[in-house]
Amino acid sequence: MSYPNEWNQREFLQNKKRLEAEGIKVLLIDTILSPIENADTVVYNPYELQKEPKGSVFVFYCDSGKSTLERLKEYKNKFPLHHCISLKGGRGYWRINMTVFDD
Template sequence: MIDLNVDEWTQEEFLRNKQVLEEKGVKVLLIDTILNPIDGAQTTLYAPPLLKAEPSGSVFVFYCDTGKSSKERLGEFRAKFPNHVCISLRGGRGYWRKNLRI
C-alpha cells in the first residue's frame, strides 16, 4: 500500500509509486518549480491554472534544485491544490540519477 500522506518521496519511491498508481488509473506528475527540467524524466512545468485542471486525486511531486524549497512550500501547494496529493521530491533535481530505473 502506498502512503500518500507523506511529505517526501525519494526518486526510487517516485518511480515505483508512479508505476503502481498509474496502473490503477491515478495520474502522477513530476512538477518543475524552477524552470529546469530533469534530463531523462518527463516533467510538467508549474502552472497552477493547468494543474488545477488535472483529474481530482492526481499526485503532484514537486521538485526544486535541492528539495528544500519544494518541501517548505508544501503547505502552499496543498492549499492551492486541495483536490490533489502534493509531495516533494527528496533531494530535488540535484539528487536525480538519470540511470536509475525500476
Template sequence: MVDLNVDEWTQEEFLRNKKELEAQGIKVLLIDTILNPIDGIETTLYAPPLLKNEEPGSVFVFYCDTGKSSKERLAEFRTKFPDHVCISLRGGRGYWRKHLRV
C-alpha cells in the same frame, strides 16, 4: 500499497509509486518549480491554472534544485491544490540519477 500521506518521496519511491499508481489509473506528475527540467523523464511546468485542471486525486510531486524549498512550500501547494496529493521530491533535481530505474 503506496503511502500518499507523506511529505517526500525519494527518486526510487517516485519511480516505483508512479508505476503502481498509474497502473491503478491515478496520474502522477513530476512538477518543475525552477524552470529546469530533469533529463530523461517527463516533467510538467509549475502553472497553477493548468494544474488545477488535472483529474482530482492526481499526485503532484514537486521538485526544486535541492528539495528544500519544494518541501517548505508543501503547505502552500496543498492549499492551492486541495483536490490533489502534493509531495516533494527528496533531494530535488540535484540528486536525480538519470540511469536509476525500477
C-alpha cells in the same frame, strides 16, 4: 493510500508505476524552469494543474528539495483535490539512469 510529504527518486518511480497502473495520474512538477534529463516533467502552472483529474499526485521538485518541502503546505492549500509531495533531494539527487523493475 496515505501520502508522505516526501518521496525520493526510487519511491517516486515505484509509486508512479503502481499508481498509474491503478489509473491515478502522477506528475513530476518543475518549479525552477529546469527540466530533468530523461524525465517527463511539467512546468509549474497552477491554472493548468487545476485541470488535472481529482486525486492526481503532484510531485514538486527544485534544485535541492528544500524549497518545495518548505512550500508544501502552500501547494496542498492551492490544490486541495490533489495529493502534493516534495521530491527529496530535488534535481540535484536525480539519477538519470535509475530504473525500477517489477518484483
